[in-house]
Amino acid sequence: MAISERVIDQIRSSSGIEYVIQEYVPDLKKAGKNWKCCCPFHNEKTPSFVVSPEKGIFRCFGCGAAGDVFKFVMLIENIPWIEAVRKLAQKSGITIQESKEDKVALSEKARLFEILESAAKFYHRCFIETSAAKTARDYAQSRGLSDATIEKFSIGYAPNGKLLESALKKGYSYEELAKAGLAVKTDSGRFFEYMSDRLVFPILDIQGRVIAFGGRTLTNSKTKYLNTPETPVYSKSANLYGLFQTLQDLKKDKRIILLEGYMDVVMTQQYGVSGAVASLGTSFTAQQAKLIARYGESEIIVLFDSDDAGRSATYRALEIFADNDIPVKTASMPEGVDPDEYLLEHGRQAFDNLLKAKSKTAIDFMIERIAGGNDIKIPSAKAKAASVLLDFIIKNKNAIIQRDYIKEVSQRLNLEEEILWQELKKRKIFKTERITKQDLLIKNTDGKDDVSIEDKMIRFLLQPESRNFVDKIEEGFLTSERCIKIHGFLSGKKDITAAEILSKLESPEAQWFSKLAIEADSGSGDLEEIFGVLYKDIEIEKIENRRKELEKEILLMSEGKVAGNAEKIKEYKLLTSKIKGSGKKK
Numbered sequence: 001m002a003i004s005e006r007v008i009d010q011i012r013s014s015s016g017i018e019y020v021i022q023e024y025v026p027d028l029k030k031a032g033k034n035w036k037c038c039c040p041f042h043n044e045k046t047p048s049f050v051v052s053p054e055k056g057i058f059r060c061f062g063c064g065a066a067g068d069v070f071k072f073v074m075l076i077e078n079i080p081w082i083e084a085v086r087k088l089a090q091k092s093g094i095t096i097q098e099s100k101e102d103k104v105a106l107s108e109k110a111r112l113f114e115i116l117e118s119a120a121k122f123y124h125r126c127f128i129e130t131s132a133a134k135t136a137r138d139y140a141q142s143r144g145l146s147d148a149t150i151e152k153f154s155i156g157y158a159p160n161g162k163l164l165e166s167a168l169k170k171g172y173s174y175e176e177l178a179k180a181g182l183a184v185k186t187d188s189g190r191f192f193e194y195m196s197d198r199l200v201f202p203i204l205d206i207q208g209r210v211i212a213f214g215g216r217t218l219t220n221s222k223t224k225y226l227n228t229p230e231t232p233v234y235s236k237s238a239n240l241y242g243l244f245q246t247l248q249d250l251k252k253d254k255r256i257i258l259l260e261g262y263m264d265v266v267m268t269q270q271y272g273v274s275g276a277v278a279s280l281g282t283s284f285t286a287q288q289a290k291l292i293a294r295y296g297e298s299e300i301i302v303l304f305d306s307d308d309a310g311r312s313a314t315y316r317a318l319e320i321f322a323d324n325d326i327p328v329k330t331a332s333m334p335e336g337v338d339p340d341e342y343l344l345e346h347g348r349q350a351f352d353n354l355l356k357a358k359s360k361t362a363i364d365f366m367i368e369r370i371a372g373g374n375d376i377k378i379p380s381a382k383a384k385a386a387s388v389l390l391d392f393i394i395k396n397k398n399a400i401i402q403r404d405y406i407k408e409v410s411q412r413l414n415l416e417e418e419i420l421w422q423e424l425k426k427r428k429i430f431k432t433e434r435i436t437k438q439d440l441l442i443k444n445t446d447g448k449d450d451v452s453i454e455d456k457m458i459r460f461l462l463q464p465e466s467r468n469f470v471d472k473i474e475e476g477f478l479t480s481e482r483c484i485k486i487h488g489f490l491s492g493k494k495d496i497t498a499a500e501i502l503s504k505l506e507s508p509e510a511q512w513f514s515k516l517a518i519e520a521d522s523g524s525g526d527l528e529e530i531f532g533v534l535y536k537d538i539e540i541e542k543i544e545n546r547r548k549e550l551e552k553e554i555l556l557m558s559e560g561k562v563a564g565n566a567e568k569i570k571e572y573k574l575l576t577s578k579i580k581g582s583g584k585k586k
């Protein structure tokens, strides 16, 4: 935060938001004054993502994502603001002077990356060179890992107690090692290595930096797989194992296969299958689903183990994908066979054939899972199965997907489509009611028709040629809090850009403001006149509101419920005549 505003402005204005975004979303095309594409932050078929180079902001009219160029880079790269600033500064060749604090925060992260990188090298060297790693090497061989794969994934071996020793010698402290997730401090204050006697898989972020480790036991420990904990550089839910290693060849098959384990990913990629990734640890998250959607260009396949645990995990993953409106398929291996075992035994061709022959749509999987075991001739069982399936169908907002799914369920459960549609409709009503209550705030700020008169004034003032009018609005004239806030920014700095203001706001204010800013267009009319009309409208609205208040009170007075108040009656009459004079009837 200590980088000066002037430098921030300079980076922002020299970054060319449309070109920055285009690097991530090649489909971004010019459409009149603005640029448009399908939103990279939610799944959609028709573009509602608008970029205004002139104003330096982006806004999605589907999901409400909005901001300046820094915000975009933050969201798409999942990095903090300061890193986005540095990244864009570097791109535009601007040097930034950072305060000490920022430097410390940054160098702390840089230090963690350094420690993790050095640990990965240490583990890998142990795997290759030490005699203690024989079990690890034997295990890798038995699973069919080639030397090239071991290199590509930097697979390593964590010996008992040796990492700390070597890291301390290199000058890292216990505290730093603990912060990187490599050591744990016990209650008695002693430090232990997190991984010991395990086959180690370094986990990389999308930029190829080591951020954590997964380790498989070599001593039949009860914990078969162990991951290092979350740290300032590692968030489980925002990364995928194997993604970085397959980035280069993603274009080949244009598909992502979501697998369950590290070994599955490593082996699948070893056999030349592109796009093989795995979630980290047990749970699959919405953030990971979105990450996958960004890279799975034409197809996403969920391929988990064919046991009960695997099927439950598939079920949960499909729900998460559906919640985020991402269409996926599932496939399954023969019972009890892991993908890596299958590849080892039958080879790549058979694996591909199996994927083709055995892949199902999400709804197929759901039907089998829900109705598979039940005797769906019994009406109550049928109704129950239909109900669960409709719960799943309604998660998919895409109308075409819904239609296909309804058709499928109708055939398989032998139920009329009409009935299913009726039930779905009932749920929709219920669902919207629920959503309206929950998202009231966002709905209000995002609705199409609720641009208030004060909003219109702000929209007018945002035009660069209208800035002279900012000072004509006295303090206390505006009543809406968010409008007062924006007016404050405008009067504080006459040439402030929409992007700058937006960067100071959080949602839902940011959503509301970005919409106004995108819409603010230099019209053809006479500025003086437009301002006059808006100003008057706000005045009248205020008078009307006050008059309505008084009206209620006077009504109570006339009913004898409260004492009469001559002052108020006088004020009421005055306001009424003012409104009449303005040409507006009550």
Ligand SMILES: [Zn+2]
Pocket (backbone or CB within 6 Å): 039, 040, 041, 042, 049, 060, 061, 062, 063, 064, 065
């Ligand atoms: Zn969106």
